[in-house]
Amino acid sequence: MWFPYGIAASLLIGSGIFYFTNKNDSGAVTKSVIAQNVVSQKHIEIAVPEHIQKIDSTVKVNIQNEILPPSPGIIAYEPIAPKYIRKRI
DSSP, X not given: OOHHHHHHHHHHHHXXXXXXXXXXXXXXXXXXXXXXXXXXXXXXXXXXXXXXXXXXXXXXXXXXXXXXXXXXXXXXXXXXXXXXXXXXX
């Protein structure tokens, strides 16, 4: 019953040996290439249709109108007396 597992294990070991011994190492060091991020300084003007500009301005005005003012903080505060007073022993 263990015979097929032995065959499979020997095939795996053999393929691993062939994988690591069949490498073609020429010994030459390859020069690494460093990528360069080039950012264009030109601003590309895109022609936006007039109806889109109108919708955009309407949306901006609506957003400005819907912004809520900051809350004034604590509106009402009344200190509450504790119900139970713990006595120190």
